[in-house]
Amino acid sequence: MSMVVNSTINGDPIEFSCEPDETLMDALRNRVGLKGVKEGCGTGDCGACSIRLDGALVCSCLVLGAEAEGRKVDTVEGMSDGAQLHVLQTKFLEHAALQCGVCTPGFLIAAQALLEKNPTPSEEEIRYGLAGNLCRCTGYDKIVRAVQDAAKTMNKRSKSKKTTGRKK
Amino acid sequence: MLYESPQTTTEAVTLLAKAKGKVHVLAGGSDLLVRMKGGYIEPDVIVDIKRIKSMNAVKKTADGYLIGAAVSCAQLGDNAALVKAWPGVVEAANLIGSDQIQGRCTIVGNLCNASPAADSVPAMIAAGATAIVQGPRGERQVAVEKIAKSPGVTSLKKGEVVEAIQLPPKQKKSGDAYLRFTPRTEMDIAVVSAAVNLTLGPKGVITDARVALGAVAPKALLVKPAAKAIIGSTLDDDALDKLAAACAAACDPIDDKRGTVHFRTKVAQVLAKRAAKIAYQRAGGK
Numbered sequence: 001m002s003m004v005v006n007s008t009i010n011g012d013p014i015e016f017s018c019e020p021d022e023t024l025m026d027a028l029r030n031r032v033g034l035k036g037v038k039e040g041c042g043t044g045d046c047g048a049c050s051i052r053l054d055g056a057l058v059c060s061c062l063v064l065g066a067e068a069e070g071r072k073v074d075t076v077e078g079m080s081d082g083a084q085l086h087v088l089q090t091k092f093l094e095h096a097a098l099q100c101g102v103c104t105p106g107f108l109i110a111a112q113a114l115l116e117k118n119p120t121p122s123e124e125e126i127r128y129g130l131a132g133n134l135c136r137c138t139g140y141d142k143i144v145r146a147v148q149d150a151a152k153t154m155n156k157r158s159k160s161k162k163t164t165g166r167k168k
Numbered sequence: 169m170l171y172e173s174p175q176t177t178t179e180a181v182t183l184l185a186k187a188k189g190k191v192h193v194l195a196g197g198s199d200l201l202v203r204m205k206g207g208y209i210e211p212d213v214i215v216d217i218k219r220i221k222s223m224n225a226v227k228k229t230a231d232g233y234l235i236g237a238a239v240s241c242a243q244l245g246d247n248a249a250l251v252k253a254w255p256g257v258v259e260a261a262n263l264i265g266s267d268q269i270q271g272r273c274t275i276v277g278n279l280c281n282a283s284p285a286a287d288s289v290p291a292m293i294a295a296g297a298t299a300i301v302q303g304p305r306g307e308r309q310v311a312v313e314k315i316a317k318s319p320g321v322t323s324l325k326k327g328e329v330v331e332a333i334q335l336p337p338k339q340k341k342s343g344d345a346y347l348r349f350t351p352r353t354e355m356d357i358a359v360v361s362a363a364v365n366l367t368l369g370p371k372g373v374i375t376d377a378r379v380a381l382g383a384v385a386p387k388a389l390l391v392k393p394a395a396k397a398i399i400g401s402t403l404d405d406d407a408l409d410k411l412a413a414a415c416a417a418a419c420d421p422i423d424d425k426r427g428t429v430h431f432r433t434k435v436a437q438v439l440a441k442r443a444a445k446i447a448y449q450r451a452g453g454k
Contacts, residue, residue, distance in 0.1 A: 001170075003171065019169075020169045020170060020171035020214070021169045021171075021204065021211075021214075023201065042205055043202045043205060043206075044198055044201075044202060044265065044266075044268065044269055045355065047266065047268055050268055053271070056240065056242060056271035056272070057242075057267050057268050057271045058268055058271040058272050059268045059269070059272070061201070061205075062196075062197045062198050062201045062202070062269075062272055063197060063201075063272070064171060064194070064197070064201070064214070064216070066171045066173070066216075067173075067194075067197075067216060067218070069173070110267065110268065113267065114267070128353075128354060129267060131266050131267075131353075131354035131355055132265065132266020132267050132268040132269065132354075132355065133266075
């Protein structure tokens, strides 16, 4: 028996239907059309299906679609501000931190969650923070460097915002 | 399959008791959904407990800390007061999986999944935690070490659900610690683990202790002789050796490619000693 689920996906109220045993990953991909949510392992090991559920970083393959009822879901599709890419997305491009790209949406979502919690992570903290995301082609160095660079840029921006704020 | 999301514990208990066929409780889903995906289980009913308000909270009470069954391990790590009171328990909970898994997994799920290698379980046993179990016959309180019976099997009866974990109040001059051995630093399952919780009296003498081991038997063990070995001591080398010997005697591990019986037994001793030293320091001992 299909279920009707109402949630807020990337800021928009969305209604979708799904089977009771269908994962949120499958529902987002096949019912809502958000193909940025990737399936790698389907068992919570690779992080390619990473999303935010009410702000918490989770693997959408380990969430049932029905659980999203009334909750906030954020995917990579909601990261950019229109045509303006998120700093992390820009830095991943600049540093060529991707090759086939399947792991990239998950890395971006996980990196965003990491930087919100810790805006100035060390290399080690980035590596631990992104341990739930697997990349099988680029390797991790470029990804770590892209996140470090993004953190730097984001901190500069928030600092200059604060300074202008004080002047006013 | 039916998906149910009750709003109260009473509703959940009724659903669990009356469900026809195979019924499973869904907390974080990091074990349940994997087992469904792998075809190991085919539930007829899933009861999602995350809509139950009381199960979503960490409460500080006169009896210590009450951790709701739906509270994620990430939330435990974010609770500064809890981290300060029970650092070993939180450390263990925060070793499970990745940040993504942390966002979902719960210590009650870890307990009820009944894996002998569950990270949070030895830490909870050492802490003297109690599971608050609700069922058709009302509430009962069960020592955490009595929940798992063997791999994947718990002592919970039909209709019962663990509503929360009760951690005792933090004693003055006490400390706890949890350590595990894994081949990788992240995203791995304990080959051996050890947890120690102890309290100091005057002159740094241990007055009370609890020692638990994980992944060295069909379930996580409370090792009373190991605690006895260090009570009355200042954790000198002699006491540590006795602690290690008691731990070795309690080990009855499997022998597989991740660790032989000899290796697991040896590492259990090393980890118990190191965890005891950390707990001793945290308790203010030198």
